[in-house]
Amino acid sequence: GAGVSQSPSNKVTEKGKDVELRCDPISGHTALYWYRQSLGQGLEFLIYFQGNSAPDKSGLPSDRFSAERTGGSVSTLTIQRTQQEDSAVYLCASSSYSGANVLTFGAGSRLTVL
Amino acid sequence: EDKVVQSPLSLVVHEGDTVTLNCSYEVTNxxxxxxxxQExxxxTFLFMLTSSGIEKKSGRLSSILDKKELFSILNITATQTGDSAVYLCAVLYFGNEKLTFGTGTRLTIIP
Incomplete structure (x- = not known):
């Protein structure tokens, strides 16, 4: 597609449930990032995928968070046993890894944990 | 830990005013x-700065980097209501492929 596509755009779930957030990057972009933005806060890095290299998971806040990227394209961020503090907007971005690292962001998935 | 600090946290000005947003960072790598x-x-991407003293310009927006004093400014002249947004600064360090973001400056333009 022309841009980074994320789904769902909004997700309301109950505490303790698992959620999956999907990101479809720009075609041909080899690098994919997940960030989290809590209310009134900046963007917090979660995980980075580059081609077939092992992902940089250094930003994942707990072992309840995981992400995978299948076939070097679509990525899924999974949050298990959601907690209220997980409520945030989850932003996905991709780049062509030309060395410039200009990320193109999706519109985000707003997660609300009740 | 790499830090990016933006100021002010929020700013309210009247349409037509000029604003300057600040971003400071740590030097290592x-x-x-x-x-x-971010509306x-x-x-959405505005500018990328790598070299000191070279101004990047796009319409009423401009930005410059000072690598000696470790900061960048974003200027917006003749502000319009459409400029109301959160402006985010992010830094890329060598050896680390992730962007480190500041908390942003929320700019509100009053008609």
Whole structure:
């Protein structure tokens, strides 16, 4: 597609449930990032995928968070046993890894944990 | 831990005013600094700065980097209500492929 596509755009779930957030990057972009933005806060890095290299998971806040990227394209961020503090907007971005690292962001998935 | 600090946190001005937004960063392994504008959802790219003293300009927006004093400014002249947004500064460090973001400056333009 022309841009980074994320789904769902909004997700309301109950505490303790698992959620999956999907990101479809720009075609041909080899690098994919997940960030989290809590209310009134900046963007917090979660995980980075580059081609077939092992992902940089250094930003994942707990072992309840995981992400995978299948076939070097679509990525899924999974949050298990959601907690209220997980409520945030989850932003996905991709780049062509030309060395410039200009990320193109999706519109985000707003997660609300009740 | 790499830090990016933006100021002010919020700013309210009247349409037509000029504003200056600030971003300071830590020096270790600095590679480049980027500015993004976030209105409702997706941040959109404005500028990338790598070299000191070279102004980047796009319409009423301009930005410059000072690698000696470790900061960048984003200027917006003749502000319009459409400039109301959160402006995010992010830094890329060598040896680390993730962008480190500041908390942003929320700019509100009053008609």
């Amino acid at each position: 600095f590679r480049s600094l980027l500015w993004y504008k 409702k959802k997706a941040p």
